[in-house]
Amino acid sequence: MKELKQIQAHLFKAGAQQNDDALKKLMAFCTDPHHGNPHYAERVFTHIENPSLFVYNVMIKAYTKSGSFKRSLFLYDQMKAYGLWPDNFTYPFVFKAIGRLKEALVGQKVHGYVIKCGVEFDCYVCNSVMDMYADLGCVGDLRKVFDEMPKRDLVSWNILISGFVRCNRFEDAVRVYRLMRDEGSVRPDEATVVSTLSACIALKNFELGGEIHRYVSSELEITTIIGNSLLDMYSKCGCLSMAREIFDAMPVKNVICWTSMVSGYVNTGQLDEARLLFDSSPVRDIVLWTAMINGYVQFNRVDEAMALFEEMQMNRVKPDKYTVVTLLTGCAQLGALEQGKWIHEYMVQNRIAIDAVTGTALIDMYAKCGCIDKSFEIFSGLKERDTASWTSIICALAMNGKTSKALELFSQMKQASFRPDDITFIGVLTACSHGGLVEEGRRQFKSMKNMYQIEPKSEHYGCLIDLLGRAGLLDEAEELIEKIPNKKNEIIVPVYGALLSACRIYGNIDMAERFARRLVEIESSDSSVHTLLASTYASAGKWEDVSNERRKIKELGVKKAPGCSLIEVDGNVQIES
Numbered sequence: 001m002k003e004l005k006q007i008q009a010h011l012f013k014a015g016a017q018q019n020d021d022a023l024k025k026l027m028a029f030c031t032d033p034h035h036g037n038p039h040y041a042e043r044v045f046t047h048i049e050n051p052s053l054f055v056y057n058v059m060i061k062a063y064t065k066s067g068s069f070k071r072s073l074f075l076y077d078q079m080k081a082y083g084l085w086p087d088n089f090t091y092p093f094v095f096k097a098i099g100r101l102k103e104a105l106v107g108q109k110v111h112g113y114v115i116k117c118g119v120e121f122d123c124y125v126c127n128s129v130m131d132m133y134a135d136l137g138c139v140g141d142l143r144k145v146f147d148e149m150p151k152r153d154l155v156s157w158n159i160l161i162s163g164f165v166r167c168n169r170f171e172d173a174v175r176v177y178r179l180m181r182d183e184g185s186v187r188p189d190e191a192t193v194v195s196t197l198s199a200c201i202a203l204k205n206f207e208l209g210g211e212i213h214r215y216v217s218s219e220l221e222i223t224t225i226i227g228n229s230l231l232d233m234y235s236k237c238g239c240l241s242m243a244r245e246i247f248d249a250m251p252v253k254n255v256i257c258w259t260s261m262v263s264g265y266v267n268t269g270q271l272d273e274a275r276l277l278f279d280s281s282p283v284r285d286i287v288l289w290t291a292m293i294n295g296y297v298q299f300n301r302v303d304e305a306m307a308l309f310e311e312m313q314m315n316r317v318k319p320d321k322y323t324v325v326t327l328l329t330g331c332a333q334l335g336a337l338e339q340g341k342w343i344h345e346y347m348v349q350n351r352i353a354i355d356a357v358t359g360t361a362l363i364d365m366y367a368k369c370g371c372i373d374k375s376f377e378i379f380s381g382l383k384e385r386d387t388a389s390w391t392s393i394i395c396a397l398a399m400n401g402k403t404s405k406a407l408e409l410f411s412q413m414k415q416a417s418f419r420p421d422d423i424t425f426i427g428v429l430t431a432c433s434h435g436g437l438v439e440e441g442r443r444q445f446k447s448m449k450n451m452y453q454i455e456p457k458s459e460h461y462g463c464l465i466d467l468l469g470r471a472g473l474l475d476e477a478e479e480l481i482e483k484i485p486n487k488k489n490e491i492i493v494p495v496y497g498a499l500l501s502a503c504r505i506y507g508n509i510d511m512a513e514r515f516a517r518r519l520v521e522i523e524s525s526d527s528s529v530h531t532l533l534a535s536t537y538a539s540a541g542k543w544e545d546v547s548n549e550r551r552k553i554k555e556l557g558v559k560k561a562p563g564c565s566l567i568e569v570d571g572n573v574q575i576e577s
Contacts (some may be wrong), residue, residue: 004030027044033065063075069098127155231261262274320352328343332365359385398427
């Protein structure tokens with residue numbers, strides 16, 4: 001640039017500042033991302049009286065590549081206003097800027113200009129139009145442009161596949177990949193493989209993933225990028241032996257490879273293997289540290305997670321919000337209030353923003369540790385709220401028996417134009433159950449489908465059945481059980497157990513016996529079923545039946561599952577059986 005400025009001074013002194021050939025070379029160098037200076041290019045551009053199409057193109061390209069998308073579009077409009085007609089070198093960068101800005105209407109308008117000026121069949125332009133529609137989420141327009149292209153190259157196919165992946169149309173992406181292989185006009189490359197593997201992971205289509213792996217082994221080289229995708233797929237499907245084989249064979253491993261492998265061991269509960277690999281990694285970023293910490297939290301080894309967090313600080317790795325959210329989740333699971341408070345204080349001292357994400361984690365942690373007032377304080381102080389933060393405080397209040405406050409906040413949430421999701425309604429129905437609000441519970445349950453098009457899940461049915469059981473509406477509760485979709489044991493067992501308790505309270509022996517028989521069929525080794533039924537008989541004074549139930553417990557060899565308690569001492573959680 002130093003020499004260029006000297007040459008430019010000679011040009012301008014000689015009166016050649018409007019020489020088209022000289023300006024082309026000058027602007028091309030100034031906008032070069034490796035050697036140039038975009039700010040200097042702007043200064044030169046302002047001194048050009050009549051910029052040519054070439055000069056506009058290099059400036060639009062420079063602005064787009066530097067992320068100044070609005071400036072790119074401004075120059076595009078200015079160029080047309082000056083009577084210059086864009087060409088096939090202009091549009092690709094204009095479309096990229098439009099896609100990044102999410103300006104769908106502008107994109108359609110510029111696409112119309114492309115058709116009008118006759119460059120719509122230029123492969124380079126068409127590819128950029130497709131990429132724009134992928135960024136905008138317009139999958140119909142994306143596919144239409146592809147279908148109408150007279151000639152497609154490898155980039156066209158790759159943009160279509162990656163576009164479908166970006167728009168979460170994973171099945172469409174897989175279909176296009178198969179069509180590409182069947183047609184045979186172009187061969188898949190690294191970009192094709194990586195995008196298709198992303199779709200396979202999302203669909204859990206590991207059969208196709210294996211097929212792609214075989215194709216790569218025979219036709220391509222397993223580069224670091226392809227290796228990362230294969231590792232991610234095999235780790236997520238639990239095929240760690242295959243993942244490790246690929247990992248060990250990779251000549252060059254970046255931090256993403258190590259993270260994928262560590263995450264794979266974490267997901268299968270092999271924390272010691274994960275830690276050995278973590279310790280062996282030559283380079284660690286915040287994502288890798290968080291993955292290992294998350295593993296400890298996921299399997300209730302919070303003390304080790306905290307120790308690793310301290311080690312991370314000693315290595316001068318600055319945690320991000322996802323790291324502290326992971327630690328707060330672990331504290332919430334164990335009720336480790338002092339550790340949770342310490343993390344909160346750490347966030348304040350290190351200026352980690354308490355936004356919707358971290359705020360939601362803090363609300364949940366304090367609520368599960370019994371500090372509901374602190375949860376509400378955090379929520380009230382949030383400058384930005386989302387559905388998750390509203391849901392978290394509603395569930396927190398419901399869990400702690402603050403029924404009226406939970407329902408009041410639910411009303412405020414709707415007034416603030418936040419749309420409740422299925423988890424929000426679990427909190428609302430739990431609040432109704434704890435408050436004995438039968439009519440309100442029925443109304444909210446119906447509103448899920450009627451107003452918000454949320455299909456009630458088994459958890460929602462469980463909340464409503466619990467409410468009806470507590471209110472003594474046992475017949476209605478029993479009828480509702482038959483409507484529960486996907487009667488999984490982890491949901492249906494607590495429901496029957498809650499109704500069995502309600503039968504004991506309200507003295508409904510016949511119904512209690514029916515529920516007990518169903519529970520025994522599902523959970524024959526659960527002592528609580530026989531104990532609850534014996535208590536129900538005892539409440540009704542049927543002592544002979546009580547003796548029979550106790551005898552069954554002995555005959556079946558059913559033993560009561562030992563309980564355990566958690567206590568936090570000096571910031572460490574102790575578990576006692």
